[in-house]
Amino acid sequence: MSEVTDEEPLLRVHGLSKFYGNRVGCQDVSFELWPGEVLAVVGESGSGKTTLLNGLSARLMPTSGSVSYRMRDGAWREVYRMSEAERRLLMRTDWGFVHQNPADGLRMTVSAGANVGERLMAVGERHYGNIRATATDWLGRVEIAADRLDDAPRAFSGGMRQRLQIARNLVTAPRFMFMDEPTGGLDVSVQARLLDLLRGLVREMGLAAIVVTHDLAVARLLSDRMVVMKDGRMVETGLTDRVLDDPHAPYTQLLVSSILQV
Amino acid sequence: MSATANLATYNFAYLDEQTKRMIRRAILKAIAVPGYQVPFASREMPMPYGWGTGGVQVTAAVIGPDDVLKVIDQGADDTTNAVSIRAFFQKVARVAVTTRTAEATIIQTRHRIPEAPLAAGQVLVYQVPIPEPLRFLEPRETETRKMHALEEYGLMHVKLYEDIARHGHIATTYAYPVKVEGRYVMDPSPTPKFDNPKMHMSPALQLFGAGREKRIYAVPPFTRVESLDFEDHPFEIQRFDAPCALCGSTGVYLDEVILDDRGGRMFVCSDTDHCESRRAAEPAAQTPAETLR
Numbered sequence: 209m210s211e212v213t214d215e216e217p218l219l220r221v222h223g224l225s226k227f228y229g230n231r232v233g234c235q236d237v238s239f240e241l242w243p244g245e246v247l248a249v250v251g252e253s254g255s256g257k258t259t260l261l262n263g264l265s266a267r268l269m270p271t272s273g274s275v276s277y278r279m280r281d282g283a284w285r286e287v288y289r290m291s292e293a294e295r296r297l298l299m300r301t302d303w304g305f306v307h308q309n310p311a312d313g314l315r316m317t318v319s320a321g322a323n324v325g326e327r328l329m330a331v332g333e334r335h336y337g338n339i340r341a342t343a344t345d346w347l348g349r350v351e352i353a354a355d356r357l358d359d360a361p362r363a364f365s366g367g368m369r370q371r372l373q374i375a376r377n378l379v380t381a382p383r384f385m386f387m388d389e390p391t392g393g394l395d396v397s398v399q400a401r402l403l404d405l406l407r408g409l410v411r412e413m414g415l416a417a418i419v420v421t422h423d424l425a426v427a428r429l430l431s432d433r434m435v436v437m438k439d440g441r442m443v444e445t446g447l448t449d450r451v452l453d454d455p456h457a458p459y460t461q462l463l464v465s466s467i468l469q470v
Numbered sequence: 471m472s473a474t475a476n477l478a479t480y481n482f483a484y485l486d487e488q489t490k491r492m493i494r495r496a497i498l499k500a501i502a503v504p505g506y507q508v509p510f511a512s513r514e515m516p517m518p519y520g521w522g523t524g525g526v527q528v529t530a531a532v533i534g535p536d537d538v539l540k541v542i543d544q545g546a547d548d549t550t551n552a553v554s555i556r557a558f559f560q561k562v563a564r565v566a567v568t569t570r571t572a573e574a575t576i577i578q579t580r581h582r583i584p585e586a587p588l589a590a591g592q593v594l595v596y597q598v599p600i601p602e603p604l605r606f607l608e609p610r611e612t613e614t615r616k617m618h619a620l621e622e623y624g625l626m627h628v629k630l631y632e633d634i635a636r637h638g639h640i641a642t643t644y645a646y647p648v649k650v651e652g653r654y655v656m657d658p659s660p661t662p663k664f665d666n667p668k669m670h671m672s673p674a675l676q677l678f679g680a681g682r683e684k685r686i687y688a689v690p691p692f693t694r695v696e697s698l699d700f701e702d703h704p705f706e707i708q709r710f711d712a713p714c715a716l717c718g719s720t721g722v723y724l725d726e727v728i729l730d731d732r733g734g735r736m737f738v739c740s741d742t743d744h745c746e747s748r749r750a751a752e753p754a755a756q757t758p759a760e761t762l763r
Contacts, residue, residue, distance in 0.1 A: 292616075292620065293620045293621075296620060296622065315628070318628055318629075318632050319632060319635050319636075321631070321635055322628045322631045322632050322635065325628070325631055326624055326625070326628050327624070329624040329625075329627040329628060329631065330622065330624025330625075331624070334627070334699075334700055334701050335700060335701045335702055336631065336634055336700040336701075336702050336703050337702050339631065340635075357635075358635050358636070
């Protein structure tokens with residue numbers, strides 16, 4: 209773990225609940241996330257992982273509860289009390305969101321360079337040469353050859369698309385990333401390289417991240433701390449290694465013992 | 471009964487007064503918020519969508535008995551669309567018409583701004599097919615409205631970036647996006663980008679009507695209109711190698727005219743009124759087209 213000099217958390221979630229009519233999306237979720245910390249949210253399908261992620265990332269208005277974020281100037285802001293303009297600015301500068309399906313997070317019809325440059329242009333960068341240089345640099349950092357800069361992501365493989373999506377999000381040097389099954393749908397060797405890359409970037413940039421996954425191996429590799437979800441509730445939380453090696457809740461024990469040993 | 475007598479059953483300028491008031495309200499709002507697209511209840515007109523129904527409705531709402539109307543289509547006064555719309559208003563509003571830019575009080579245009587500078591008191595009415603500059607980048611209307619509201623125009627530059635990445639320069643030559651009074655990004659209708667600088671600080675009032683899309687927007691007189699660009703790829707207008715083959719004008723927008731099927735061609739002014747007035751002023755000048763014969 210890189211050194212965390214900050215004395216305060218980055219994100220505070222208190223009593224977050226989301227109901228779809230009578231059905232529970234997630235209920236009474238509370239936790240804190242510290243700068244540079246990676247939190248994994250694990251659980252089976254339908255356990256409320258995605259609802260929680262959307263609720264945290266200002267994409268889905270929760271039924272009750274609050275999400276507070278410490279801005280770059282140190283002020284605490286409640287995410288759902290901000291104006292929409294502020295929220296959208298926050299989402300494209302200080303936050304990132306990596307979708308499971310890269311097509312949801314990329315513009316498939318414009319070139320890789322424009323995909324990476326979009327956030328820069330959105331915050332007012334108006335120098336073509338600089339945008340292009342930054343995009344080239346970022347493609348290199350996510351291991352995409354520089355000669356693919358002007359290709360559309362349609363011409364990219366699944367793993368490359370996912371790496372491009374990561375570059376597109378990181379170009380404004382955010383402090384906080386959301387990742388929804390970042391390695392889902394990729395074959396294992398590609399997964400391994402992507403995880404390696406993500407681990408490097410998270411450490412290097414001091415990123416805080418919330419990673420939703422159903423893959424416990426991904427959670428073990430990427431995360432410092434872990435939240436286990438079941439039927440919309442948090443059933444267990446703790447350091448990743450502790451939760452995986454010494455699960456307390458019966459459901460977590462079941463989950464851990466269900467991993468296939470090769 | 472004569473055709474004119476039948477027309478007595480029509481209101482002045484074809485539209486009924488309630489409709490005109492509705493359109494005028496939209497126009498006033500559009501003038502108050504330069505570059506903002508105001509929705510309006512576009513009517514069926516006796517012409518198909520895409521033939522200038524938006525422009526005709528705006529003209530019908532602002533025209534009065536004392537107005538002098540000029541209609542141009544791609545700069546020309548004598549093409550089908552221009553002739554029909556001019557005849558339409560002659561019939562339904564009995565207004566005077568002209569082809570002279572300086573004499574007109576209202577100029578309805580499809581895709582050109584006259585070469586002669588416009589004066590205060592003139593109204594330029596544009597026919598607009600697609601008013602939303604972000605449409606081909608973001609198909610959702612809900613989203614584009616939000617982007618205008620929150621002034622999120624990064625996407626517009628993504629398009630210009632793509633142009634440079636693919637062609638080495640900004641290859642958009644018409645419907646070139648502009649920012650109006652430092653706020654709204656606006657589609658200047660498919661005028662060539664050659665005409666964009668003419669919109670900037672123009673003394674004339676510029677009104678835009680999109681009939682099918684049901685939007686009206688405006689640029690009031692003396693309003694800043696800046697074409698979007700990059701610092702290292704600044705906005706440029708088209709340049710032509712040769713002057714107009716008929717009147718010898720330089721620094722005007724030229725049309726290519728194919729003369730035969732053996733590759734013969736000439737470049738002439740797209741603005742027919744400009745070309746004719748120049749030729750009338752110098753009747754002795756030999757035109758290259760005549761020399762060819």
